Amino acid sequence: MSRTSPPPATAAPDVPSLRVVRLAVHIAFYALLAVALGPALLGEEPALVLLPGAALAAVYGAGVVRHRDRPVPWLLAVTALWLVLLALDARFSYVAFPIFFLCLHVLPVRRSHPAIAAATAAVVAAQAAAPGGLTAAKVIGPVAGAAVAIMTGYGYAALYRESQKRQRLIDDLVRTRDELAAAQREAGRLAERQRLAREIHDTLAQGLSSIVLLARAAETAPGEAARARVREIGRTAADNLAEARRFVQALTPPALEDAPLPEALRRTTVRTVPGAVFRVDGDPCPLPVETEVALLRLTQEALANVARHARAEHAAVTLAYLDGQVALDVYDDGVGFVPGELPPDGRRTFGLHGMHERIAELGGTLTVESSPGEGTVVAVVVPTVTRPVRGAGGTPSGSWGRNCATSHSRPAAAIRPRTVAP
Known part of the structure; x- marks a missing residue:
């Protein structure tokens, strides 16, 4: 499919702007169909068009409501019913305008343009068969409508591409945000590990080292000096125990609590x-x-x-x-x-x-x-x-x-x- 062609119906992203465009096309279809069926509904024209008109409305609505895995057959059914109505009454020429958009929306560009040209030719033929015969206005009107539909379709395609680009950007931003959050969490964990390493080195490790030095001194000290060293070992061990508890309680060092x-x-x-x-x-x-x-x-x-x-x-x-x-x-x-x-x-x-x-x-x-x-x-x-x-x-x-x-x-x-x- 060409890069400039509108996307298929099944590929269109579900974004608000595109939903509005599709809703506008659907409303235009039913509005123009109602206008064309109006005389028959009011009894001013034969009711021959009511049955195919109701079938067209039902088939179109079914394709809009249901998720279409194969939109081309649906488009062919809608187009066939529209051609039947067009053959019965040239007033259904106006319904061609939303049909143009459907062709651009469902078909690739190499097929949508010939389909629009064929639909335009059908409208011109129906207008020529109507009272008054073929005139310049009856040719210019359908051709201008087809041209407007094609240009609008390309605008829709540009909007679609922009929506895709924006969605990719949003996905990238979300992914980058998640990666940044993960990096920040990892940095926080590393910083906390570094902080705890410093705390343990500066507290427990130093206290245990002091206990070892005091124990060695006590081994060679005379009786009273050895007992003093043992008492000092007890105090140092008690301080280390308080330091260990501080890690859990997140308190200030015991040495600073009472002095x-x-x-x-x-x-x-x-x-x-x-x-x-x-x-x-x-x-x-x-x-x-x-x-x-x-x-x-x-x-x-x-x-x-x-x-x-x-x-x-x-x-x-x-x-x-x-x-x-x-x-x-x-x-x-x-x-x-x-x-x-x-x-x-x-x-x-x-x-x-x-x-x-x-x-x-x-x-x-x-x-x-x-x-x-x-x-x-x-x-x-x-x-x-x-x-x-x-x-x-x-x-x-x-x-x-x-x-x-x-x-x-x-x-x-x-x-x-x-x-x-x-």
């Missing part, structure tokens, strides 16, 4: 690296929960690395409240390392990468300064946002109600300890 951030960091420092120094600079101010959690996790990770790898004699943690920022430095005078290089065993570490991600999500910066034999400084600067104050047990506390904007304003580098007294 403000400086106290939580002090406890973590003393517990993870006995003998390490903790210091607070500036006036403490309230921070968002996610900022406090990130600083606590970073301190745990950095101190765990000091305890496991640094072999340091001294370590220090400094928390500084600056003007619109909070800075955290973790320093040790241990063996150091070359930032960016893999450990000697070739094992990839997740901690530093996780720390960078945590701080980046808060809009802060993390810097690691180290070299072999020169110790290590992990420095973090995070912007502060004032929030409702949370005291011990999660209740408001007036002592934590100050704004960080009123605190000291010093660069982070100024508070990093390069040497720590024994």
Whole structure:
């Protein structure tokens, strides 16, 4: 079938615009048929045309209502009944106009145009046999009607193609939307897995590592010191159990539930690296929960690395409240390392990468300064946002109600300890 020909009846998509066009053709058919049958219905003309007229209306309606798997036989039946009526009365010439549309709608272009030409010739012949004989008007009228029908049919074909194109576009958009939604869901799952990996690494893994170190220390410690280590193991295990429950309850870390951030960091420092120094600079101010959690996790990770790898004699943690920022430095005078290089065993570490991600999500910066034999400084600067104050047990506390904007304003580098007294 030609690209410019109207589509077959069975292929037309069920879209509102095309339904309106088809409905208009059907209404025009029945309206013109009623006008042609009018004199016979009113008794002004012989009733000879009523029976074939009723048959034509019934056959046409049956083809419209039922889904036609073979529309060509239906078109032939409609055309045959119309030709019978046309032979009986030239008044049925007007019904040819919707017949033209049916030919364009059902037949391919190589057949629809000859069919329209034959129907036009039949109309001209019927008009010539009517009173008054053949005139120019009786020829021009049917030919003009056929031409209008053909041009309208091509417009209908263009509308059909446009509807198909729009439907394909809609299908593409729906498919793209579904793919985007699936990609977003997958990205969300990956982000959640990454977040949980950081949480587990920064909490449970570090706590279990501390338990292992304490257990080893208890093995070689004298009696009272061993019992103290065992008690410390119990406290660390209890904290880990609380951390595991937090994953289910989505609560803040236990260390921050009953103490403000400086106290939580002090406890973590003393517990993870006995003998390490903790210091607070500036006036403490309230921070968002996610900022406090990130600083606590970073301190745990950095101190765990000091305890496991640094072999340091001294370590220090400094928390500084600056003007619109909070800075955290973790320093040790241990063996150091070359930032960016893999450990000697070739094992990839997740901690530093996780720390960078945590701080980046808060809009802060993390810097690691180290070299072999020169110790290590992990420095973090995070912007502060004032929030409702949370005291011990999660209740408001007036002592934590100050704004960080009123605190000291010093660069982070100024508070990093390069040497720590024994």
